[in-house]
Amino acid sequence: MVSAPLVADKAKGSAPVEIAVRDVAVNFGPRLRALSGVNLTIRACEFVALIGASGCGKTTLLNVMAGLVPIAAGSVNVCKTPPRAGRRDICYILARDALLPWRSVLGNVEYGLEVSGLAREERRQRALAYLDRVGLQDYRDFYPSRLSQGMRQRTSLARAFAVARSVYLMDEPFSALDSQTKLILHNQLLDLWESSGATVVFVTHDIGEAITLADRVVVLSRLGTGITDEIEIDLARPRSAEALQADPRYHDLYRRTWTSLRESMK
Ligand SMILES: Nc1ncnc2c1ncn2[C@@H]1O[C@H](COP(=O)(O)OP(=O)(O)O)[C@@H](O)[C@H]1O
Ligand SMILES: [Mg+2]
Numbered sequence: 001m002v003s004a005p006l007v008a009d010k011a012k013g014s015a016p017v018e019i020a021v022r023d024v025a026v027n028f029g030p031r032l033r034a035l036s037g038v039n040l041t042i043r044a045c046e047f048v049a050l051i052g053a054s055g056c057g058k059t060t061l062l063n064v065m066a067g068l069v070p071i072a073a074g075s076v077n078v079c080k081t082p083p084r085a086g087r088r089d090i091c092y093i094l095a096r097d098a099l100l101p102w103r104s105v106l107g108n109v110e111y112g113l114e115v116s117g118l119a120r121e122e123r124r125q126r127a128l129a130y131l132d133r134v135g136l137q138d139y140r141d142f143y144p145s146r147l148s149q150g151m152r153q154r155t156s157l158a159r160a161f162a163v164a165r166s167v168y169l170m171d172e173p174f175s176a177l178d179s180q181t182k183l184i185l186h187n188q189l190l191d192l193w194e195s196s197g198a199t200v201v202f203v204t205h206d207i208g209e210a211i212t213l214a215d216r217v218v219v220l221s222r223l224g225t226g227i228t229d230e231i232e233i234d235l236a237r238p239r240s241a242e243a244l245q246a247d248p249r250y251h252d253l254y255r256r257t258w259t260s261l262r263e264s265m266k
Contacts, residue, residue: 015043018167018199019065024074026060026224034060035224038074044166047193047200049210049217051257053265057224058203062169065201066092079166088116091165095172097156099144105155106131106140112163130158134188150181154188161192168193170202174209186212186241194238207261211253212241219257219264229260 019042026035035057042048050058063069064076067083067090076082079089099108109127118126131137134154144152153173160168174182190213193200204210210217211233219229233253235244244250 015045018042018044018046018079019201020075020077021061021064022075024061024064024076025072026057026064026069027072033224035064036073037226038220038224040218040227042199042201044199045197046216047202047214049214050201050203050220051205051207051210051217051261052220052224053222053261054205056220056222056264058220059171060224061220062092062171062201062203065167066090066169089166091160091163091168093156093160093168093170093173095175097144097152099152099155099159101144104141104143105136105147105151108144108155109159109162112159116163126162127158130162130192131155133191134158148181150177150185153177153185157185157189157192161196161198164196164198166198168198168200168202170200172203172205175205182206182209183241189213190237190239190241207254207257211235211250211257212239212244217257219260222265228264231257231260 019040021038021040024035024038025033027033038061050061052058060069064071065078065083067085067087078087083090100111103111106127109130110123113123113126128137128140131140134157136151136154136158139147139151144155147155156173174185177185186209202210202213214233217231217233218227219231221228231253235247235249235253
């Protein structure tokens with residue numbers, strides 16, 4: 001079976017624009033200009049990784065796309081309309097998961113589906129299917145306090161993708177995980193996204209992670225004064241995080257991205 005996004009992959013250049021950031025500026029108070037002159041176009045079904053120096057405004061830019069931070073200049077459209085907090089087509093995933101401690105793993109995945117108004121049995125089946133995809137079926141009755149950090153983030157991914165949003169904004173979701181756990185999460189996220197048809201903006205400081213996951217890596221300048229480079233990651237899909245480590249093109253892209261990131265910090 002060929003999943004929809006892989007088909008969409010071929011047509012990505014002509015896919016509709018999903019996120020349009022035009023000449024955006026953000027100020028925090030009269031003296032701190034966090035972003036200025038930021039332009040970014042992201043197409044439907046695209047997976048974009050956003051990298052840049054610490055404090056350059058990556059989180060602020062995601063917050064702008066989520067409608068959580070007001071802009072001082074320019075315009076932002078997500079799915080053709082300006083974003084605002086609480087929009088049902090946008091899902092935001094942070095490094096600190098937002099699992100409900102009083103609900104089991106299954107209860108957490110079902111929660112998003114309850115909010116979407118799905119009937120009880122359908123909800124359960126869908127939640128179980130997504131838990132299976134992140135390898136957590138056997139942990140369905142566990143409460144978050146009994147889970148490792150990796151399992152918590154896997155539960156978050158299952159919950160997020162079970163509700164099938166159009167746009168996923170992810171702010172360093174795997175930054176607290178060790179490198180082996182990250183590889184597992186990369187494969188699971190790739191699997192969830194490749195069959196979802198969703199658009200992803202993924203902030204990371206891990207170049208390997210950006211290349212493993214993304215179609216395009218976008219570099220934000222040190223002072224948030226614009227995008228300094230865009231690197232097309234033309235590695236075939238479906239991808240496997242382990243297989244990529246043995247691919248010389250992965251290492252070429254790594255060097256290319258690292259050089260670009262260093263340039264952006266000057
Ligand atoms: N709510 C806020 N109030 C004041 N300054 C902020 C706020 N959020 C972020 N900043 C500042 O804006 C800049 C960009 O921050 P941020 O977007 O968090 O960067 P990054 O995610 O790239 O590390 C930093 O100088 C940060 O201190
Ligand atoms: Mg940040």
